[in-house]
Amino acid sequence: MSTLIRERVPVRNTPPAAVRPQRRRLGRRTILLGGAAVAWLLGFIFLHGTATLNLPASELTDLHRTLNQVNAWVADNRADNPVFQYLLTPLRSAVDVVANLFTGIFAASTTGLRLPEIGWLGTVALLGWIAWAAGNIRVALLTVAVFIFFGLQGLFVDAAYSFALVLTAVLFTLLTGIPLGILAGISARVSKVITPVLDFMQILPTFVYLAPLALIFLIGPASAVIATVIYAAPPVIRLTAHGIRGIPADTREASDSLGTTGVQRLITLQLPLARRTIVMGINQTTMAALSMVTIAALIAAPGLGQVVVRALQSLDVGTAVNAGLSIVLLAIALDRVTTAASRRAEPGAARNRRISRRTRYILLGAGFVVVLAAIQLSRTMLWAAVFPKDLNIGPGIVDGVTAASQWLQTNLFFLTVSLREGVTNGVLNPFQSLLTDTPFYLLALVIIAVACALGRWQLGLVAAACLAVIICLGLWSDAMVTLAGTLVATSVVMILGVIFGVAMGRSNRVDQIMRPLLDAGQTMPAFVYLVPFLGLFGATRFTAIVAGIIYAAPVAIKITADGIAAISPTVMEAAVSAGSTPWQIITKVQLPMARKSLALAANQGLIYVLAMVVVGALVGAGGLGYDVVAGFVQSSLFGKGLAAGLAIVFLGILLDRMTQAAAVRPARKTAPGKPVRH
Amino acid sequence: MSNPDISVRNLWKVFGPGGEKIPKDASLSALSAAELLARTGCNAAVRDMNFDVGKGEVFVVMGLSGSGKSTLIRCLTRLIEPTSGRVLVDGKDVLEAGTGELRELRRRKMSMVFQHFGLLPHRTVLDNVSYGLQIRGAGKAQRYAKSREIIELVGLKGYEQHFPDQLSGGMQQRVGLGRALAGDPDTILFDEPFSALDPLIRRDMQAEVIRLHKEMGKTMVFVTHDLSEALKLGDRILIMRNGEMVQCGTGDDLVGSPADQYIADFVSEVPRADVLTLKWITGPVAFGTPADAPVLAAGTVIRDAIPAVMNSSCPVLVEDAGRITGQIDRDSILSVILGTEAAA
Amino acid sequence: MSRTSQLLKRTLPALAGTAAAALMLAGCGGATVNQAVAGNGSATPCGSVNVALNAWVGYTADAAVYSYVAQNKLGCTVTQKELSEQISWQGFGSGEVDVIMENWGHADLAKQYITDQKVAVDAGPTGNEGHIGWYVPPWMVQKYPDILDYKNLDKYASLFATSESSGKGQVLDGDPAFVTNDEALVKNLGLNYKVVFSGSEAALIQSFRTAEKNKTPLLGYFYEPQWFLSEVPLKKVSLPPYTPGCDSDPEKVACDYPDYKLNKIISKKFADSGSPAAKLAKAFTWTNADQNSVATDIQGGMKPEAAAKKWVDAHPDQVAAWLK
Known part of the structure; x- marks a missing residue:
């Protein structure tokens, strides 16, 4: 429609005069940054330890006490407040019904012997069949193998619980997310309202809303599912909207020119063309759901998460690895099946089939008969209902890993401890002290100045608002502890991102080796990372930081690698033909040209690290994460935990906006890019 | 034109905030495009456009990219909402039409063929061609029967079950053409339909359009930036620049008497002998031209007159509506051909 | 296409046969679900x-x-x-x-x-x-006999400093979920200490075990009944004695933990x-x-x-x- 506009505007909007003020801006930025750094150092040296706003962990502000009363208020009013009576409680019951249905089918019925309704054999057969129908025979075999392996690990019931909860959560997520996504795709106004909400939801670390949700919806599978829906909805909403908005303008125009109504356009054009993107959204949503269902063990969600929690509490690395293995395998199976389903959903995929549609339907029908037979078997025979106990290799895995980790702990003790102490004393403590011991007003001004330098005064305003909220919440010092950990971890993530990203971007072979590893790393739920490092390094901030680095590095590496691989081959040829050395090419061509990707990688790295540093409170990360955990488990600290959750969100917004501003800095005219979640 | 199919009156399309005020404001509407942009930040893509398209006519809108021609053609069915003015189709103003009426207009009266085809990648050729019929609510058997007919007409028989990405660009555009034809509209709008195609295929498709026009006699509004295409297809040609009409007339009007230097530059490379008719080189009957000299019609294209003139020992007389209007000779023809070559 | 349909014709009966056989198999041999239900459900x-x-x-x-x-x-x-x-x-x-x-x-x-x-x-x-309190490994009591009085703790604060305790002495706590007044105690008794959470009972035990084995200093939260005390008899540090109500305001606690029934x-x-x-x-x-x-x-x-x-x-x- 606006080819005309697009052709014209860029030509007219770049008057040569724009160059000069830009240079002046650069000067201003340097002055701002330099001034801020000097002020900070001077303040740290001369005003050391004053106005640090330090609040000991067991102490509360009036605000926290007020928030504590929310707890009591909800408890008192749950029974007769209309919001609970007519909205929240029925919602909880509805979710509970579905969750119980699925857990009953796959994991354990609520009555009698607590056998799954369709037994392990029926479950394996049914899920294999569904994977076949939605994807292909290969993913079906994978599904069957993975679920049988759960049985061999002795974790079939736990895995089935996790799977059933994921299924429930994904179902509810799709029921709400796809319509919302469609609305956001069709209406620019809805999109405008919904986008900041989604941004906010994605910055929110998973851990933060468990306590409020448990307060409102009580503990149990229902609130676990609701928490999961909140966490898993953004990808499918975003991708559905993106799929619909991404339909080429000329295709849509062609359809309009034939006089389609809105509904006709949706059904004949938008949904079919967006189908693949929507299924990709379902894939991401499923992965997110699995990650959250695991963490929701903390509010009594049954399943593999419970095993991991137990292992965390008893420092049982073997059990944790065994359960972690299950989680990873479940993640891989879910990922592969939904990916295969999205391939099947590609337009025109149907015509490349080796077998005709009819043959396929007949085969599927025959397969279903086998599934029914398996279910019938499971309902009558005990060996097909409960996975045979003699086929249990779980203890073997547990003992093996425990022995290995014991060996590591005894023999690498010196190495791990000196590494931990070296990093903590050499880097983390000085940096943290630089943040926590500088007077708050000075440091806040420094951060605002940096924000102004990175963006314009608007960003400075945003930064000031975020910092003001954190100060008002009474958690400045804790926020600085968290910030210190996050920044240290993100720096390491970026170093890894650049090293591996450059290697991958330059060499196809490295890319081929690394990419599956990174994909696997990304599908792993956050929880799984904690235990092995806990075993190696003990419960310290260092452990949380290491876990955060491992969690965030794949994203950063991938974004950097993509950015470097995307540099036009012509530019590279030109650089090579000019006689540049590889080092010169990396530093003079590839890194500068991938600068936007690097900034995006930093942005994503920060958000991931922040999320992990909060979960890392379970293994010794202090700061806001600890406040959240403590508020979660000690009712006298509930209000403080709530406040800490809010503070994390504002810290996240602050970091997100600042790195995004850094990302758009090179090309001033482009709009700020939306954060990409992987 | 006694009974035009489409009449456009005072049509404006202004992009930008507050654009709706500009056509009414004489001081603003008189500004040039650059001044308007500087003063208001608005972009007048179509400015005060007036023209009629006759029934069965092939009406070509021509201009360089950015001249507003694509916006203009979209304003006809309100794919782009015009800012002001009137578009009369069968005497009714399209701009006044309600949603339902507009939809009916798009479904039955005017179909469009797009530069990048706009085919639905998830549908077969057959389903793409029958899309419009499906939208209208036609039954499956009926729409498939009609679509098969159309597919044969546009030369795609045998490709019904193919998907768009299995076809070449030219064949894809045949599907686009078929889709536009399937609804049996009175008018077909073409938005640079062949500019994405290779030259050879483009020539085939142009021939195809001429053939279809001969067979079906539909009114066609054809947007192009290619002058030779315009001259080849158009009964009349409207030339646009910066949203304004510069000249509107038949091909030889434009080449023979360009309205200004812009058009003159535009047409300077056209092989004039191929476009101009004899009327442009007819001189007064010279003394001594025999009365029985050969006679040619004034509407004959110069190139077609060359054999007659070369074979005649004397000048050739030119006749228009039964009256001798003058004569031509070898010199006048050669001057046209030479002039073209000199310019080239 | 024709080959696949032929293949189909051959495999379909085979599949059906397998299914039927499986069902037959279900009828004979092995424990059935109903037997299990009957065996279990009849009791109460x-x-x-x-x-x-x-x-x-x-x-x-x-x-x-x-x-x-x-x-x-x-x-x-x-x-x-x-x-x-x-x-x-x-x-x-x-x-x-x-x-x-x-x-x-x-x-x-x-x-x-x-x-x-x-x-x-x-x-x-x-x-x-149940008793909750602050404990040290036995070797410390032998070496520093007066360490079991909280008043002397500040003297030894530097001994207990770690990389996590920002220069102060460290009091190692367990899971943040455990009953604890330690943060308030440190503050209200004016001790130069910082509470650090180990995250779990298992981590506490491991830390005390290592401390006794390697003779490294450690001050930590612990409790009885606890089986570990029979492996390493940790010694309890005396805090100001408990009086009823002295712990009613969690922010102002300055006394020992009560005896828990x-x-x-x-x-x-x-x-x-x-x-x-x-x-x-x-x-x-x-x-x-x-x-x-x-x-x-x-x-x-x-x-x-x-x-x-x-x-x-x-x-x-x-x-x-x-x-x-």
Whole structure:
């Protein structure tokens, strides 16, 4: 429609005069940054330890006490407040019904012997069949193998619980997310309202809303599912909207020119063309759901998460690895099946089939008969209902890993401890002290100045608002502890991102080796990372930081690698033909040209690290994460935990906006890019 | 034109905030495009456009990219909402039409063929061609029967079950053409339909359009930036620049008497002998031209007159509506051909 | 295409045959689900019990023995849920939790859930007496005899400093969920210390074990009954003595922890259901030695279930008394 506009505007909007003020801006930025750094150092040296706003962990502000009363208020009013009576409680019951249905089918019925309704054999057969129908025979075999392996690990019931909860959560997520996504795709106004909400939801670390949700919806599978829906909805909403908005303008125009109504356009054009993107959204949503269902063990969600929690509490690395293995395998199976389903959903995929549609339907029908037979078997025979106990290799895995980790702990003790102490004393403590011991007003001004330098005064305003909220919440010092950990971890993530990203971007072979590893790393739920490092390094901030680095590095590496691989081959040829050395090419061509990707990688790295540093409170990360955990488990600290959750969100917004501003800095005219979640 | 199919009156399309005020404001509407942009930040893509398209006519809108021609053609069915003015189709103003009426207009009266085809990648050729019929609510058997007919007409028989990405660009555009034809509209709008195609295929498709026009006699509004295409297809040609009409007339009007230097530059490379008719080189009957000299019609294209003139020992007389209007000779023809070559 | 359909014609009957055979097989040989249901369900109408599982081994021992008896003597279906202390109480309201087997004080929660909301009831003492306090490994007492008085702690603060305690002495706490006043104690007693959380009981035990073995200094939160004290007899640091009410304001606490009469809490619904498992929960009592013996077995690598069985088999009279 606006080819005309697009052709014209860029030509007219770049008057040569724009160059000069830009240079002046650069000067201003340097002055701002330099001034801020000097002020900070001077303040740290001369005003050391004053106005640090330090609040000991067991102490509360009036605000926290007020928030504590929310707890009591909800408890008192749950029974007769209309919001609970007519909205929240029925919602909880509805979710509970579905969750119980699925857990009953796959994991354990609520009555009698607590056998799954369709037994392990029926479950394996049914899920294999569904994977076949939605994807292909290969993913079906994978599904069957993975679920049988759960049985061999002795974790079939736990895995089935996790799977059933994921299924429930994904179902509810799709029921709400796809319509919302469609609305956001069709209406620019809805999109405008919904986008900041989604941004906010994605910055929110998973851990933060468990306590409020448990307060409102009580503990149990229902609130676990609701928490999961909140966490898993953004990808499918975003991708559905993106799929619909991404339909080429000329295709849509062609359809309009034939006089389609809105509904006709949706059904004949938008949904079919967006189908693949929507299924990709379902894939991401499923992965997110699995990650959250695991963490929701903390509010009594049954399943593999419970095993991991137990292992965390008893420092049982073997059990944790065994359960972690299950989680990873479940993640891989879910990922592969939904990916295969999205391939099947590609337009025109149907015509490349080796077998005709009819043959396929007949085969599927025959397969279903086998599934029914398996279910019938499971309902009558005990060996097909409960996975045979003699086929249990779980203890073997547990003992093996425990022995290995014991060996590591005894023999690498010196190495791990000196590494931990070296990093903590050499880097983390000085940096943290630089943040926590500088007077708050000075440091806040420094951060605002940096924000102004990175963006314009608007960003400075945003930064000031975020910092003001954190100060008002009474958690400045804790926020600085968290910030210190996050920044240290993100720096390491970026170093890894650049090293591996450059290697991958330059060499196809490295890319081929690394990419599956990174994909696997990304599908792993956050929880799984904690235990092995806990075993190696003990419960310290260092452990949380290491876990955060491992969690965030794949994203950063991938974004950097993509950015470097995307540099036009012509530019590279030109650089090579000019006689540049590889080092010169990396530093003079590839890194500068991938600068936007690097900034995006930093942005994503920060958000991931922040999320992990909060979960890392379970293994010794202090700061806001600890406040959240403590508020979660000690009712006298509930209000403080709530406040800490809010503070994390504002810290996240602050970091997100600042790195995004850094990302758009090179090309001033482009709009700020939306954060990409992987 | 006694009974035009489409009449456009005072049509404006202004992009930008507050654009709706500009056509009414004489001081603003008189500004040039650059001044308007500087003063208001608005972009007048179509400015005060007036023209009629006759029934069965092939009406070509021509201009360089950015001249507003694509916006203009979209304003006809309100794919782009015009800012002001009137578009009369069968005497009714399209701009006044309600949603339902507009939809009916798009479904039955005017179909469009797009530069990048706009085919639905998830549908077969057959389903793409029958899309419009499906939208209208036609039954499956009926729409498939009609679509098969159309597919044969546009030369795609045998490709019904193919998907768009299995076809070449030219064949894809045949599907686009078929889709536009399937609804049996009175008018077909073409938005640079062949500019994405290779030259050879483009020539085939142009021939195809001429053939279809001969067979079906539909009114066609054809947007192009290619002058030779315009001259080849158009009964009349409207030339646009910066949203304004510069000249509107038949091909030889434009080449023979360009309205200004812009058009003159535009047409300077056209092989004039191929476009101009004899009327442009007819001189007064010279003394001594025999009365029985050969006679040619004034509407004959110069190139077609060359054999007659070369074979005649004397000048050739030119006749228009039964009256001798003058004569031509070898010199006048050669001057046209030479002039073209000199310019080239 | 034609080949696939031929293939189909051949495989379909084979598949159907397999399915039929499987069904036939189901009819003969092997234990059936119905037999299992009959064998299990006939005993009592006990139904199911949800037992919260808090994160220390002593608790696990209580819960294991209770679950074992309920399952095997009463025929109940027992579900254990890994939950932290306060979250377990929340479970009374939602029906997620029926039994907490070892409760340490928690006057505020008792007020909220027993007195105000009336969703839980006190099911009586477990017979165990609990002590919380600050402990040091035995070697330190030999080397620094006056260390067991809190007034002398500041003298040794530098000894206890670690990379996590920002220059002060470190007080190592357990899971943030455990009952603790340590932060307030440090502040209100004016000690130059910082509380650092190890995250779990297991981490605490490991730290104390390492400290005793390597003779490294460590000051930490600990409690009894605890099986580990028989492995390494940790020494308790004396804090200002407890007086009733001195810990009523959690932010102003400056005294030792009280002696806890550990008790069991069960949900009101469960108590009113008349389930034999509820009666068992009320009747359950044993000694610190009992708990420590089971806990030591569990810690030694025995499955909680097996450890419970061992204890139950060795104490038939006591179990019979609970079931009366």
